[in-house]
Amino acid sequence: MAPSVIVCNGCCCGNLEKGHDKVPFELLENEWEMHELNENIPLKFSGCLGPCSMRNVVILDTVEGPIWLGGLSSDEHYRGIIEWARDYATNGPESGLSEILQQLIFERTENFKVREPRKNF
Secondary structure (H helix, E strand, O other): OOOEEEEEOOOOOOOHHHOOOOOOHHHHHHHHHHOOOOOOOOEEEEOOOOOHHHOOOEEEEEOOEEEEEOOOOOHHHHHHHHHHHHHHHHHHHHOOOOHHHHOOEEOOOOOOOOOOOOOOO
């Protein structure tokens, strides 16, 4: 299975009305296109991944297993994901996460199912 980046676009992530930070979908799409990342590491927007308490959840779904990130709150976090994807596309499992992303890792023990995204983003 090829690695991918899965960005939650469910009920809570990016929901400004709930006090959560905006998810920069357009920034991610533009950067993925500019760096031609979709061929090696597809960018996917999903429905709710849970846990909602983590807000702004992203999964780096690698061949070694998923890396769950939660609490993304700035463009710097999302730019870290872009840099990770660029590095992973070139170096594979030898790639590491930046310190800013390492701080956002959390353990997700239950199985997850990617749901259909909301239609309005």
